[in-house]
Amino acid sequence: MDIYQLLRSHLGNALRQRAFKSPWTYRLLRQAVAAQKKHYTWQAAHRLLLNTIDQAAAAFLQKGPVVWHNVFFPTEILYGLGVIPFAPEAAAVVATGLGIARGALRRAEGDWVSGEACSFHRLAHGCDREGYFPPPGAVVCSSHLCDTAPQSLETTAAYHGVPFYLLDVPHRQDAEALNYVARQLKGITFSLVESLRLVWDEDRFQEAIVNSNAARERLLAVNRLRQQRPACIRGEEAHGFIYPMLAGFGAATSVEVYGQLADELDRRNREQRRAVPEEKARLLWLHLRPYYPNAIFQLLEREAGAVVVFEEMSHVYWEPLDPEKPFYSLARKVLSHHGLAPMARRVEAILAMVDAYQADGIIHFAHWGCRQSTAGLRLLQDALRERGIPFLNLEGDCVDQSKYAPGATRTRLEGFLEMLL
Amino acid sequence: MGWLCHYTPVEIFTALGYTPYRLLGREGNNPRAATYLVGNLCPYVQSCLEAAIKQELPLLAGVVIARSCNAMIHLANVWPHYGAGGKTVVLDVPRRFDEDAVFYFSQNLRRLAAELAPPGERQLNEERLWAAITWWEEQRAAWRELLACRAAWEDPPGGKEIMDGLARWQTPLNPQEADKWETVITRLTRQPRVKTARRPRLLLAGSILPRELITMVEECGGLSVFEDSCNGMRLLLAPAARAEGDPYLYLARLYLGGPPCPRMVGDREKRRQYWAAAVDRFRIQGIIYHAMKFCDAAMYDYIALKVFSEKKGLPLLRLDGDFSGGNRGQWQTRLEAFLEMLGVE
Numbered sequence: 001m002d003i004y005q006l007l008r009s010h011l012g013n014a015l016r017q018r019a020f021k022s023p024w025t026y027r028l029l030r031q032a033v034a035a036q037k038k039h040y041t042w043q044a045a046h047r048l049l050l051n052t053i054d055q056a057a058a059a060f061l062q063k064g065p066v067v068w069h070n071v072f073f074p075t076e077i078l079y080g081l082g083v084i085p086f087a088p089e090a091a092a093v094v095a096t097g098l099g100i101a102r103g104a105l106r107r108a109e110g111d112w113v114s115g116e117a118c119s120f121h122r123l124a125h126g127c128d129r130e131g132y133f134p135p136p137g138a139v140v141c142s143s144h145l146c147d148t149a150p151q152s153l154e155t156t157a158a159y160h161g162v163p164f165y166l167l168d169v170p171h172r173q174d175a176e177a178l179n180y181v182a183r184q185l186k187g188i189t190f191s192l193v194e195s196l197r198l199v200w201d202e203d204r205f206q207e208a209i210v211n212s213n214a215a216r217e218r219l220l221a222v223n224r225l226r227q228q229r230p231a232c233i234r235g236e237e238a239h240g241f242i243y244p245m246l247a248g249f250g251a252a253t254s255v256e257v258y259g260q261l262a263d264e265l266d267r268r269n270r271e272q273r274r275a276v277p278e279e280k281a282r283l284l285w286l287h288l289r290p291y292y293p294n295a296i297f298q299l300l301e302r303e304a305g306a307v308v309v310f311e312e313m314s315h316v317y318w319e320p321l322d323p324e325k326p327f328y329s330l331a332r333k334v335l336s337h338h339g340l341a342p343m344a345r346r347v348e349a350i351l352a353m354v355d356a357y358q359a360d361g362i363i364h365f366a367h368w369g370c371r372q373s374t375a376g377l378r379l380l381q382d383a384l385r386e387r388g389i390p391f392l393n394l395e396g397d398c399v400d401q402s403k404y405a406p407g408a409t410r411t412r413l414e415g416f417l418e419m420l421l
Numbered sequence: 422m423g424w425l426c427h428y429t430p431v432e433i434f435t436a437l438g439y440t441p442y443r444l445l446g447r448e449g450n451n452p453r454a455a456t457y458l459v460g461n462l463c464p465y466v467q468s469c470l471e472a473a474i475k476q477e478l479p480l481l482a483g484v485v486i487a488r489s490c491n492a493m494i495h496l497a498n499v500w501p502h503y504g505a506g507g508k509t510v511v512l513d514v515p516r517r518f519d520e521d522a523v524f525y526f527s528q529n530l531r532r533l534a535a536e537l538a539p540p541g542e543r544q545l546n547e548e549r550l551w552a553a554i555t556w557w558e559e560q561r562a563a564w565r566e567l568l569a570c571r572a573a574w575e576d577p578p579g580g581k582e583i584m585d586g587l588a589r590w591q592t593p594l595n596p597q598e599a600d601k602w603e604t605v606i607t608r609l610t611r612q613p614r615v616k617t618a619r620r621p622r623l624l625l626a627g628s629i630l631p632r633e634l635i636t637m638v639e640e641c642g643g644l645s646v647f648e649d650s651c652n653g654m655r656l657l658l659a660p661a662a663r664a665e666g667d668p669y670l671y672l673a674r675l676y677l678g679g680p681p682c683p684r685m686v687g688d689r690e691k692r693r694q695y696w697a698a699a700v701d702r703f704r705i706q707g708i709i710y711h712a713m714k715f716c717d718a719a720m721y722d723y724i725a726l727k728v729f730s731e732k733k734g735l736p737l738l739r740l741d742g743d744f745s746g747g748n749r750g751q752w753q754t755r756l757e758a759f760l761e762m763l764g765v766e
Contacts, residue, residue, distance in 0.1 A: 111724070112724050113724065116714060116715050117720050147717035150516070151717055151721035155724060158689065166517060176525060177525075180525040183521050366459075371715065372491055375492070378499065
């Protein structure tokens with residue numbers, strides 16, 4: 001079933017902004033989704049959707065302080081503080097599905113947000129200023145991997161007149177860097193307690209760390225199951241589970257979702273149910289995918305039998321957290337990101353993924369405006385060429401549908417598949 | 422020793438016996454650099470890489486690349502493979518200015534000194550470093566004095582002269598040339614002024630200002646009296662008290678505490694105060710923002726400046742540029758219209 005169609009039916013044009021703030025919207029939506037459990041191929045996806053609706057309801061109905069964060073900020077801190085995390089980049093994806101992207105992007109353009117900036121942030125800006133997003137009580141943002149996020153989120157914090165906390169992440173992974181990041185994390189945590197007048201609850205904070213570790217274990221189990229041949233989940237379906245990775249670590253619900261997904265994958269593997277009737281090639285997907293209707297996965301997986309067996313965003317790059325040293329271990333987690341530091345580190349991680357998932361080729365979706373992911377591709381291409389791994393750099397935009405060229409995309413994909421199959 | 426970002430403490434180079442040489446890019450397109458970096462990345466960074474690939478740079482012992490923004494991070498990735506020869510040393514620069522950041526940066530600077538030290542010389546002598554700090558501070562103080570004249574004078578030295586001088590000052594080819602600079606700055610200060618027609622006093626802002634923009638502004642009848650850029654006023658830092666005994670801590674505080682670059686996102690209030698002080702002191706009548714293409718920091722810095730200029734009632738013109746020396750026709754038309762609005766006939 002198309003959840004966006006259902007959402008759109010609840011959020012009629014004239015009432016959109018008001019509908020987001022009405023408890024009835026979430027009640028109806030939740031009931032409608034809950035009633036359709038059997039229509040979901042993956043029960044974990046159903047659980048994830050229900051959790052997301054609950055979290056959105058809490059944010060839009062302002063059931064507590066809402067803290068905006070970018071997708072690389074360690075959310076364990078936010079869950080540990082009991083605030084409601086809200087990731088505008090992830091919400092921009094939902095806005096795309098709801099069909100409000102065009103108007104929101106136009107608004108951002110009118111506010112002088114350059115068209116050269118990442119469209120996730122342009123869209124988030126437009127949605128916020130048009131009243132589609134819940135106002136923040138505070139904004140936190142890490143500086144690593146993306147230059148636009150801190151700029152965009154600081155602008156939003158200034159617009160709403162709320163505190164902005166920057167987590168400055170260096171590129172080295174030594175003891176000095178670890179100390180520097182850990183001290184900032186601790187400072188940000190207690191600044192949030194003070195500015196939002198929260199009650200510090202050590203047990204709740206510990207619980208978030210424990211949840212994070214549990215979710216990590218289950219995601220690792222999911223990833224191990226996805227290494228098996230033939231694949232039992234299509235990449236298009238698996239992409240739906242990236243959200244907890246970007247905004248859900250520290251929450252108990254992410255443990256449930258990944259646990260359920262691991263169980264379902266295990267069952268499917270044992271029952272020898274395949275993702276596609278005939279697996280002709282296995283692909284690794286780098287960066288994100290476009291979130292508006294498009295034919296990319298249809299062509300790759302259903303028509304050509306080239307299954308996307310893993311996506312870079314689901315890679316577990318960090319070691320388990322130490323509940324005794326939460327800030328140090330969160331600092332270590334942040335600094336462990338394979339996209340941080342020299343490109344050689346990302347290349348090494350990608351090559352390891354190729355081996356682990358037995359990938360025959362790689363597609364990188366070059367999202368317009370994401371200089372972090374695209375600028376170092378030459379070094380990756382050189383390394384892949386040495387190993388003889390076919391690579392396609394597919395240019396496009398994850399959320400701005402006007403940048404999607406179906407004909408050109410199909411031609412490039414067909415050319416790549418011809419070389420691969 | 423080559424360097425790019427103005428958060429690079431050149432004092433360490435001088436103390437180690439290197440002549441600091443700033444990479445200021447080149448005019449023209451960058452077709453070869455674009456094959457190693459993507460097209461929608463900072464043109465200044467591309468331009469520096471292109472200059473290295475085309476062997477247009479003087480012989481360098483190495484290059485220090487500050488990981489101050491995404492584009493610099495990527496340049497640091499490709500430079501050892503495709504850039505100029507010599508060693509490539511990277512330097513992490515915090516985006517905050519507080520005690521933790523100063524301490525962390527000072528540790529990075531100590532490491533930088535060790536990495537740059539010639540073989541056999543493990544630790545940089547602190548006396549030599551203090552001497553280099555003093556030398557640089559005297560040079561910057563002279564520049565600041567010259568630039569401050571523009572606040573009071575009706576016919577101050579034009580922006581073009583100043584920026585040309587600053588460009589030469591950043592790119593000496595040997596220590597003797599660098600030593601001469603104090604006299605050059607003094608000469609610029611004492612140069613007799615030619616009385617010209619009254620021109621609107623302008624603040625030019627951006628990440629790095631291209632020379633041809635300032636030239637064009639002044640050819641069209643404007644007067645650039647304050648250049649808020651990393652090759653303008655930001656480069657000259659700000660006077661700092663020597664409260665520390667540790668030269669690395671001093672340098673960390675000096676650089677992080679200087680006029681903030683748009684990358685210092687947590688310091689935006691300081692940036693607004695910086696603009697406000699410049700507008701009042703230099704009697705600014707209009708602002709021109711050079712938005713470097715694909716510079717994420719500049720995109721949002723412009724939005725903040727727009728809000729600021731609206732509050733101040735100052736006319737603001739945005740000109741987009743790719744650092745290639747192009748866009749002249751479009752710039753000229755828009756500049757003429759802007760200056761006409763400011764009363765230039």
